[in-house]
Amino acid sequence: MVRRAASDDEGRRPTTIRDVAAHAGVSVATVSRILSGSYPSAPATRGKVMRAVRELDYVANANARGLAGASSRSVAIIVNSVVSPHYAHVAQGVQTQAAIEGKLCIVGTTGGDPERELATVQLMRQEQAECVILVGNVVADEAYRERMGDYARALALAGSQLVLCGRPALGPDVPALVIEYDNTGGAYAITSHLLSAGHRRILFLGRRDGHTTPDSRIAGYRAALADHHVPHDPALEAEGTMERREGHRMVRERLDAGPPDFTAIFACNDLVAAGARQALREHGLSVPGDVSLVGFDDLPPAADIDLTTVHVPHEELGRTAVRLALDRERDRPGRPEHVLLGTHIIVRDSVRPLRGPALP
Amino acid sequence: MVRRAASDDEGRRPTTIRDVAAHAGVSVATVSRILSGSYPSAPATRGKVMRAVRELDYVANANARGLAGASSRSVAIIVNSVVSPHYAHVAQGVQTQAAIEGKLCIVGTTGGDPERELATVQLMRQEQAECVILVGNVVADEAYRERMGDYARALALAGSQLVLCGRPALGPDVPALVIEYDNTGGAYAITSHLLSAGHRRILFLGRRDGHTTPDSRIAGYRAALADHHVPHDPALEAEGTMERREGHRMVRERLDAGPPDFTAIFACNDLVAAGARQALREHGLSVPGDVSLVGFDDLPPAADIDLTTVHVPHEELGRTAVRLALDRERDRPGRPEHVLLGTHIIVRDSVRPLRGPALP
DNA sequence: ACCGGAAGTTAAAACGCTTACTATGATCCG
DNA sequence: CGGATCATAGTAAGCGTTTTAACTTCCGGT
Numbered sequence: 190m191v192r193r194a195a196s197d198d199e200g201r202r203p204t205t206i207r208d209v210a211a212h213a214g215v216s217v218a219t220v221s222r223i224l225s226g227s228y229p230s231a232p233a234t235r236g237k238v239m240r241a242v243r244e245l246d247y248v249a250n251a252n253a254r255g256l257a258g259a260s261s262r263s264v265a266i267i268v269n270s271v272v273s274p275h276y277a278h279v280a281q282g283v284q285t286q287a288a289i290e291g292k293l294c295i296v297g298t299t300g301g302d303p304e305r306e307l308a309t310v311q312l313m314r315q316e317q318a319e320c321v322i323l324v325g326n327v328v329a330d331e332a333y334r335e336r337m338g339d340y341a342r343a344l345a346l347a348g349s350q351l352v353l354c355g356r357p358a359l360g361p362d363v364p365a366l367v368i369e370y371d372n373t374g375g376a377y378a379i380t381s382h383l384l385s386a387g388h389r390r391i392l393f394l395g396r397r398d399g400h401t402t403p404d405s406r407i408a409g410y411r412a413a414l415a416d417h418h419v420p421h422d423p424a425l426e427a428e429g430t431m432e433r434r435e436g437h438r439m440v441r442e443r444l445d446a447g448p449p450d451f452t453a454i455f456a457c458n459d460l461v462a463a464g465a466r467q468a469l470r471e472h473g474l475s476v477p478g479d480v481s482l483v484g485f486d487d488l489p490p491a492a493d494i495d496l497t498t499v500h501v502p503h504e505e506l507g508r509t510a511v512r513l514a515l516d517r518e519r520d521r522p523g524r525p526e527h528v529l530l531g532t533h534i535i536v537r538d539s540v541r542p543l544r545g546p547a548l549p
Numbered sequence: 550m551v552r553r554a555a556s557d558d559e560g561r562r563p564t565t566i567r568d569v570a571a572h573a574g575v576s577v578a579t580v581s582r583i584l585s586g587s588y589p590s591a592p593a594t595r596g597k598v599m600r601a602v603r604e605l606d607y608v609a610n611a612n613a614r615g616l617a618g619a620s621s622r623s624v625a626i627i628v629n630s631v632v633s634p635h636y637a638h639v640a641q642g643v644q645t646q647a648a649i650e651g652k653l654c655i656v657g658t659t660g661g662d663p664e665r666e667l668a669t670v671q672l673m674r675q676e677q678a679e680c681v682i683l684v685g686n687v688v689a690d691e692a693y694r695e696r697m698g699d700y701a702r703a704l705a706l707a708g709s710q711l712v713l714c715g716r717p718a719l720g721p722d723v724p725a726l727v728i729e730y731d732n733t734g735g736a737y738a739i740t741s742h743l744l745s746a747g748h749r750r751i752l753f754l755g756r757r758d759g760h761t762t763p764d765s766r767i768a769g770y771r772a773a774l775a776d777h778h779v780p781h782d783p784a785l786e787a788e789g790t791m792e793r794r795e796g797h798r799m800v801r802e803r804l805d806a807g808p809p810d811f812t813a814i815f816a817c818n819d820l821v822a823a824g825a826r827q828a829l830r831e832h833g834l835s836v837p838g839d840v841s842l843v844g845f846d847d848l849p850p851a852a853d854i855d856l857t858t859v860h861v862p863h864e865e866l867g868r869t870a871v872r873l874a875l876d877r878e879r880d881r882p883g884r885p886e887h888v889l890l891g892t893h894i895i896v897r898d899s900v901r902p903l904r905g906p907a908l909p
Numbered sequence: 910a911c912c913g914g915a916a917g918t919t920a921a922a923a924c925g926c927t928t929a930c931t932a933t934g935a936t937c938c939g
Numbered sequence: 940c941g942g943a944t945c946a947t948a949g950t951a952a953g954c955g956t957t958t959t960a961a962c963t964t965c966c967g968g969t
Contacts, residue, residue: 203707205955216919221957231917246703251675252621253955255612256924263655272641274849277632284631284658293672295623295655298644312653315611343606347563433852463853489634492793493823493853565925576949581927591947613925616954912969919962924955931950938943 204247213241224249225259255317260348264511265318267297267309269325274488275458275503279324279354282507290515292319303333310340310351320350320366320514322507326402326431327356334359341365352510356401358527367527368510372402375499375532376409379483380455382497382534384417387543388453388481394439394465395457396426403431403457406485410455425450431457433490436464444472452480452543459484459491459498466494477541487535495538502530564607573601584609585619615677620708624871625678627657627669629685634848635818635863639684639714642867650875652679663693670700670711680710680726680874682867686762686791687716694719701725712870716761718887727887728870732762735859735892736769739843740815742857742894744777747903748813748841754799754825755817756786763791763817766845770815785810791817793850796824804832812840812903819844819851819858826854837901847895855898862890 206224210217215234222228223238241247255261266283268276280296287294295316297309306323313321321344327333338359341351345364352366359365383391393410397403407426414421427443429435436456443449456462462484466476476482476494484491487500509528516524566584570577575594582588583598601607615621626643628636640656647654655676657669666683673681681704687693698719701711705724712726719725743751753770757763767786774781787803789795796816803809816822822844826836836842836854844851847860869888876884 218919248675250955252612252615252677256616257956272637277637281632293655315608317612490853493850610925617926
């Protein structure tokens with residue numbers, strides 16, 4: 190059986206537009222036109238062609254289609270990892286909007302490695318993606334910026350478009366769309382929330398100089414402290430990545446070293462907050478009874494642990510990225526090159542006002 | 550330099566292999582062969598070509614490449630949603646293995662709609678994906694099975710391959726790879742775990758007849774009850790979908806109606822368990838103090854809420870799907886058509902033994 | 910009766926690449 | 940030293956679409 194199928198091979202080649210044309214008794218050009226729909230055609234012809242398509246179970250070859258002229262109808266998204274809720278939600282937005290626009294979505298992951306990111310961009314360029322969306326946090330290394338700038342130019346030259354999603358612009362002369370959300374503003378707001386509750390010693394979890402996301406969040410934290418005339422203690426800025434276990438580690442190490450010298454914690458994201466919360470409980474401290482805790486992102490773990498946090502419009506970020514990138518009237522004066530989406534606090538049950546005078 | 554290269558052509562058309570050939574002073578065939586690496590070539594020629602590629606910043610056109618013979622180098626994955634941890638983790642596995650095999654990954658989402666799923670498979674067929682991986686739970690509707698069977702055959706005919714990942718086979722004559730994990734076994738094991746702790750009235754959360762995943766999990770639950778000679782009370786099977794808020798709803802409605810008539814809960818997945826836990830706490834019941842709680846999946850929410858659950862090898866599922874699908878020695882006798890990956894219990898802190906005689 | 914043009918259709922030229930098949934020297938054996 | 944062998948490189952024929960330009964009809968208007 191299998192052997193027969195294999196030897197039939199030349200006969201069993203997939204149906205092409207030529208087969209459809211022959212079956213319907215028209216030319217390939219007509220079939221192509223009718224299928225792409227963008228051309229007048231007699232109803233009778235149309236009927237014949239559609240029937241042939243159904244009978245032969247014909248599906249167009251996307252490669253040939255892409256080659257012959259029409260754009261490849263695909264958008265590319267590059268993320269660190271698909272399992273991280275942050276990226277997943279942005280990806281979901283991209284997916285949704287891509288589907289609406291009739292494009293499909295190719296995904297690349299980098300594991301946070303700039304080298305792999307660059308390589309993946311090249312891959313997407315090969316693939317003729319209509320736009321390449323880069324999501325998230327990255328090292329603001331100079332050599333890297335330059336290289337990415339080159340790629341942005343290369344993409345633009347090829348009629349594609351680089352989109353930076355949730356990360357700062359590369360430079361004024363780089364042809365890239367930037368869709369950001371207000372990291373600093375959100376961090377400022379939630380730090381103020383803690384300050385209003387009377388907290389003065391707020392531990393920041395996840396400082397990581399040179400990484401764009403933590404950098405802008407810590408900036409909001411510092412600005413809020415300054416505006417409230419609370420002295421800034423660098424010792425209250427713990428260094429670490431944005432992973433759950435890092436949140437756990439940072440708090441554990443701190444508590445192992447002695448009793449807490451803070452009354453509240455601002456974790457640079459919800460994952461870190463979840464880790465921190467676990468470490469606190471392991472040391473017999475409750476949230477918010479003993480320590481107040483806030484995060485950033487408003488992603489799944491937040492609701493589960495009743496965390497007050499900053500809501501980030503992840504899906505909208507992705508949708509906007511696609512929508513703007515595909516908005517092909519490039520010359521249209523109204524088309525923004527830089528979008529900043531707002532963030533806002535979600536109050537749950539992880540912050541308690543500090544009783545009595547709380548000055549250090 | 551750049552200006553010259555651009556003005557050489559009438560417009561800013563992207564660099565082609567012909568440009569590279571001209572620049573290097575060789576034929577296109579030579580460039581093609583050197584780039585694909587699958588051919589002997591003199592080191593001198595190779596050097597010239599590589600330099601030209603670098604100088605012109607040439608990247609091959611994947612569409613043309615796919616058209617001209619070489620396979621399209623892409624695998625397709627179709628999931629309900631990218632944000633659900635379950636799908637995300639499988640997708641991660643697919644991504645990883647695809648990257649290892651040098652393929653890229655195109656993703657489609659269906660939102661759980663069978664109609665959209667079918668449409669997306671067609672889209673992937675157009676795209677000439679080397680395999681199409683379908684993940685997860687689905688209604689076992691007969692008409693749907695038949696249509697999917699047709700698609701499986703169409704894909705096979707086109708040299709592609711349908712892979713069913715975490716869902717049951719379509720039928721004996723359907724050319725599809727099936728990668729499952731042991732839902733029933735896992736459910737049996739964790740139910741036994743509760744039974745061994747003395748629980749006799751175990752509430753099952755998430756019955757949904759006709760949906761493959763809940764069906765097979767509840768089957769394990771029932772089998773364990775039967776084997777332990779515990780009477781099976783259909784009233785202890787609450788109906789609902791696999792979402793967090795549904796877990797919350799099912800438990801809330803139950804507790805609103807009267808005091809708990811159960812001592813433990815088996816939620817059909819971790820998300821539902823998280824929702825259930827929240828509802829319990831809102832009613833002043835603690836886990837595991839008052840009620841024991843277990844889930845299924847071992848995904849992020851589980852660790853945060855200290856949930857005893859069944860570990861599912863999600864990533865491995867995705868990796869295996871890609872690996873097997875691309876294993877193109879179809880005739881190789883050893884190539885399995887059906888793989889069943891094992892599951893095992895992860896014990897955390899959400900189950901407490903029941904004291905004293907616990908017979909109903 | 911003739912022309913201009915609309916409507917519908919077609920032949921054929923791309924699109925950028927891979928890959929038989931073919932050509933060219935250089936090397937080697939008898 | 941003639942022809943066979945080998946290592947490279949080139950020629951050209953597709954791959955399955957889209958699209959341009961051209962070609963029929965078939966009108967109504969003059």
